[in-house]
Amino acid sequence: MTDATNNGGPVLAADGTPLKKSLAKALRLQKMRALGLIAPLLIFVMVSFIIPIGSMLFRSVENGLVSETLPLTVAELQQWNGDSSEPPGEEVFSAFVADMVVAIEAKNHTRLGTRLNYEKTGMSSLFRKSGRKIKNLDPAVDGPFKEKLIDIDKRWGDVETWRTIKTHSVGITNGYFLNAVDMRRTPEGAQSQPEDKQILITLFKRTLIMSLAITASCILLGYPVAWILANLPARTANILMILVLLPFWTSLLVRTSAWKVMLQQQGVINEVLVWLGMVPDDARLVMINNQFGTIVAMTHILLPFMILPMYSVMQTIQPTYLRAAKSMGATNWTAFWRVYFPLSVPGIGAGSILVFILSIGYYITPEIVGGTKGVFISNRIAYHISSSLNWGLAAALGAILLAVVLVLYWAYDKIVGIDNVKLG
C-alpha cells in the first residue's frame, strides 16, 4: 500500500494498477470471450442473412449499368435538352460510338439493351442488332457518326431513344420503386403507368387482404382444436397431436396437389355432391383456380403454425380459474369470454403473426391453385427474378413487402403489445 491510496487517490489492485482500470480490463476480457462464443453464429447470420438481404435491397436503387457502359455518352447527354424535338448532335453520337466499341468488346451492350428494354420496348433488339454493325466502326477515323447510326437503325434518330438513355442514366434511381407502385420515371418526373399495365398495387392489396382472410380462418379453425388438445388427458392429446403434425411433415407440394384433387370440378368434393344430388352435374362448383382455392389450401397448410402456439399457451391456463369463475356465478360463456379467452390471447397473437407473415410471402401454393384471381405479389417477384431478369424491380417489390410487414408488426406492437405474445 502506498501513501497515494491513503491520501484518497485511485484505489489500486494487487498488481498496482488502478482498480477501476483493472476491473474494466476484466470486464472487457469477459465481453470479448462472450463475443468470441457468439461469433460463429454472428458471422453466420451476417454472411448468410444480413449481407444477402442488404445487397438484394440495394439492387432496388442501384443503376450503374447505363453510366458505366456509356460514360462518355451520358456526360455529353447532359448538354442535350431532353425536351427538344431534335435528336442530339454529332458529339453525342461520336461519344456513343466510342462507348459502344468498348462495350461490344466486353459484351456489355446487350446487357444494357436488356436493361433499357424494361423502360422502352425495342431497346433490346436495337442494341443487339446495332452492335453487330457498330463493331466494325473505328471511333477515331470513321466519323461523323450521326448519319451512319441512323442508317444502321432509324431508331437512333428517334428522340425517345435518347430520352430513355438520359432518364435512366443516373447511378442511384428511384425508377424501380416507381415501377413497383405502378408508376414510371419519365423526363417530366414520376408519372403513373398506362392503365393497361397497372397490376402491382392490385396484387399488393390482394396479398394483404387474402393473408388476413387466411389468418382469420386459421384462428377460427385452430382455436377449438387447440382448446380440445389442451384440455384432453395428456395421452389422448399426444395421439391427436400427431394428426396436427402429420400434415405439417408432409411436403408442401403434395398437400397443395391433394387440394387440387379435392377441389377441382371433376374432383372428390364435386363428385360426392353430384352423387348426393346436391349439385346438378352441369353446374359443378368452381372451388379451385380462384381466391377460394388459395384460401382453403393455404389455411390448411398454415394451420399447424396457428395451433401449436395456441396449444402451448392454453396448456398453461389453470383449469381452476374457470372453476373459480363458475363458482362465483359466471355462466359457461362468461367464464370463457372474460377469463379463459383473455388468457389465451398471447397464443392467438403469436399464431397470427406467424401465419400472416408466412402467408404474405407465399408463392408456390397460390401459383398452383390460385388461377388468375388468387395469385400474390410474390408470384410477380418470382417472375421478375427468374424470367424477366428484372432484379431491380423484384428487389423493389421485396423491399416494399418487407416494409409493409415491419409497419404491420409495429402497428401490432402498438395495439396489442409485442410482449403480449407467447409461444408457450
Added chain:
Amino acid sequence: MKLSTLTALAVTTALVAPAAIAEEMTIVSWGGAYTKSQKNAYHDPYSEKSGITIINDDSSAEAVAKLRAMNEAGNVTWDVVDVVAADAIRLCDEGLAMEINPDEHLAPAPDGTSAADDFGDLIVSDCFIPQIVYSTTFGYRTDLVGDTPPTSVCAVFDTEAYPGKRSLEKRSINNMEWALLCDGVAKEDVYDVLETEEGQNQALAKLDTIKDDVIWWSAGADTPQLLADGEVVMGSTYNGRLFSVIEEQNQPVAMLWDAQVFDLDGWIIPAGLSDERKQRALDYIYFATDTQRLADQAKWISYGPARASSAPLVGQHADLGIDMAPHMPTDPNNAKNTFLYNYEFWADYRDDIEAKFQAWLAK
C-alpha cells in the same frame, strides 16, 4: 488396427478425391422423362466412352436466374445447361453463355455437310446449340368433343361448338399469336400486328371472349393432368407431354396439329469456365449433338432432332415399339400448318406485352 484402416482409408480418399472430382461434370436439364431420354441417348454412352461421371441437375426452369447469380458470385458449378432458345438468347445477351462456332465445335453430318448447314436456321443465337424441335400444341378429349373433333386451333375460341374449360399457359407468348390468327389475321402478319398497341388490344379482346372458360397453367404437367381428369376439353402443352398421355397412359386424348408453335431446346455452355472444364464441356457437346445421338434421343421422347441429317435415322420407341417418326413435330404430316416462334420479336416485346397480359389476367 481399426485406426490404421481408417487412416489408410482417409489417405486413399484424399489421394483419389481430386482425380474423381476432375472426372465429373454437371449437366443441367428439365428432369423427368426428358432427362431420362438424354441420359439414355447421350450421358450413358458418353460416360462409357470417356469415363466421366455425369451429374444431373434438374434446374433448367430457373437456369437463367441461377446462372446469373453464379456468375455474380464468381463460382459457376454447371458445365452444360439445357435451355429453350429464348433463354439461350437472354443468356447470350447477358454474357452468361459462351459463343459457339458450329463448324469448329460441332460434328459435321455423316455425308460431310457442315454442322452450320445441318442445323441451318435453328442456330438462333451465337451461344445456342440446338438439340430438339418441340411444339406447343393442343390436345383434346376425344370423348368430350362429340362427332366433330376439332381440326383447327380456332376451336379453342369456339365455346359453342366445344363447350367446357380449356387450359392455356399463364403467359402472353403463344396465346397472343393464336388469338390474332383466330381473329382473322394472316399468319405472316401476326407479328406486325402484335407490334402495335391496337394489335395487342385486338389479341386481348379475342382472349377476353373465352376468359371465363380458361384454366391457366404454369407447369408443363398441368394440361396433361387436366385432360386426364376431364377437367378441360382441350388444352395447350408441349407435344411430348401429349404423346405420353396418349400413347403411354392410353387416355382418351388426341393431338391437334394445327398452328402449333415450333420452338427449340438445346444446350449452352456457361461463360467463365476454366479451360479444362470448357474443353470437357465442348467434348461432350461434340459427342452429344452428332447426327446419330440426336436421332437416338427420339427413341425415348417424341421431340424432333434438330439436325436435318438425323430425321431419316429416327426409329422406334424403346419401350412401346411404335414408330416415332409420325409423332415428331417435324414430320411432314404434322408440320402442314406450323407457326414459327419469333425470337427477336419476343426479346423486344416480352417485358411490355407480358405486363399488359398479366394486368389483363388480374382484371
